[in-house]
Amino acid sequence: MPADFAAEPLILDVKHNSLDDGPGIRSTVFFKGCPLDCAWCHNPESKSPEAELAVDPAACVNCGACAAACPHGAIRPGAVDRDRCRRDFRCAAVCPTEALRRLGRYRPPAEILAELKRYLPFFRNSGGGLTLSGGEPTLYPDYAAKLLRGAKQLGIRTLLETGGLFDFTRFQENLLPWLDAIYFDLKLMDDGQHREFCGAPNGRILDNFRRLAVVARTGFFRLLPRVPLVPGLTDTDENLAAIARFLDDCGVRRVDLLPYNPTWTRKAVLIDRPTRLAIERWQTPDELERCRRAFAGFAIER
Ligand code: SF4
Ligand code: SF4
Missing domain, CATH: 3.30.70.20 (Alpha-Beta Plaits)
Structure with missing residues (x-):
């Protein structure tokens, strides 16, 4: 990644009044750039750090x-x-x-924070706040820390959505002190599959989750694992059972299952990005129920 992006990342969008990215009414900042390359990425336009x-x-x-x-x-x-x-x-x-x-456009943190001030009553009354999403916000720890710290100084609750591939020490020093919640994606437990369909090994991601699960016991922030369900890939009985065992080992008793959304394929066409995976259907209620059942034996809430 070019050095100027590290200091001045491009922002894809700042979406206000969002009900999708955490509790209450939220403002969500979507970063451009991601160290993973998931074949089903629902924001394919956020993968590249460039405009x-x-x-x-x-x-x-x-x-x-x-x-x-x-x-x-x-x-x-x-x-x-x-x-x-x-x-x-x-x-x-x-x-x-x-x-x-x-x-993709650079937005100074002060400019985004000034926008957030207009939404303070909505955050307060709905239990909402600021969400950093992507792309991968942890790619830009200095910039993300400015946003999070500024939000906390305004009394805004903060949430990070992450794919989990980051340097733990840097994360713990720069970002964790300013976070109220972390939504942490777990995708494929088989390392070979993770390399093939997400473009990187999963060892560091799982290690980061394990370490965060320990720190989360202090109660200073909430850690919620999420599984993006992809038919025939992440939603197999084998993969979901492996995730359930992993969460059980970590002492985590809640998971969020994200039903597959096939509309990402159209977004990929707009930027002329080749799609490796052509699953263009929604999951059925029966399939979703089967996915939920995979966690029942471990007393993990979905
Ligand atoms: S199509 Fe032409 S005007 Fe548009 S971005 Fe490309 S070079 Fe610039
Ligand atoms: S010709 Fe089409 S793409 Fe070009 S400026 Fe007009 S509306 Fe936009």
């Missing part, structure tokens, strides 16, 4: 403004020639329908 051009031909009204603005001749009817595109985003700046959009 990207999203192209949605269905929203185009053929006004021609983008072709006139592009100095590199990269616009063809209904498409962008990505080999010629220099990603200066002049086309996106003039597109009236957001058929062309720039994804």
Whole structure:
């Protein structure tokens, strides 16, 4: 990752009034950049730390403004020639329908914190707060710490969503003191499968979870493991039983199961990212019930 991204990461979006990323009404900051490469990532546009051009031909009204603005001749009817595109985003700046959009922009922490102040009553009355999501916020510990510390100084409760691949010592020093809750994704317990479908070994992730589970017993923050369910991959009886055993070993008695959402494939098309996995269906109620049952024998709440 280029050094300037480490200090000044690109932010994909700041979504206010969110009901999806933790308790109550939340403001969620989505970071760009992730050390994992999950084949089913539901935010494929957050994988790369760099700014990207999203192209949605269905929203185009053929006004021609983008072709006139592009100095590199990269616009063809209904498409962008990505080999010629220099990603200066002049086309996106003039597109009236957001058929062309720039994804990723640096936002100074002070600017985001100033926005959060407007939502203080909503956070207070709903039990909500600030969520850092991604991508992987822990890739940017200095920047993330500024946001979290600033939020706590405003009396805002904080939550981190993470894939768990981080340097534990740095995490414990920079981020943990400012966190009220951590949603920690566990995906595949078989290391070979994890390497194949998530792009990295799972050893450090599991080790980080184990260590956090010990620290969480102090009660200073809440640790919630989450399992993104992917049909035939993470939702197999074998994988779920292995996760249940692991959580039992860690003394963790609650897990959140995230039903598979196939809409990510459309987002991948917008940024021309190849999809390795083409599972385009939702899970059935029976399948979800089977997944829940995998944890019942260990007295782990779902
Ligand atoms: S980002 Fe720049 S180079 Fe690429 S298509 Fe748009 S205007 Fe042309
Ligand atoms: S500027 Fe936007 S709406 Fe106009 S032709 Fe280009 S992509 Fe289509």
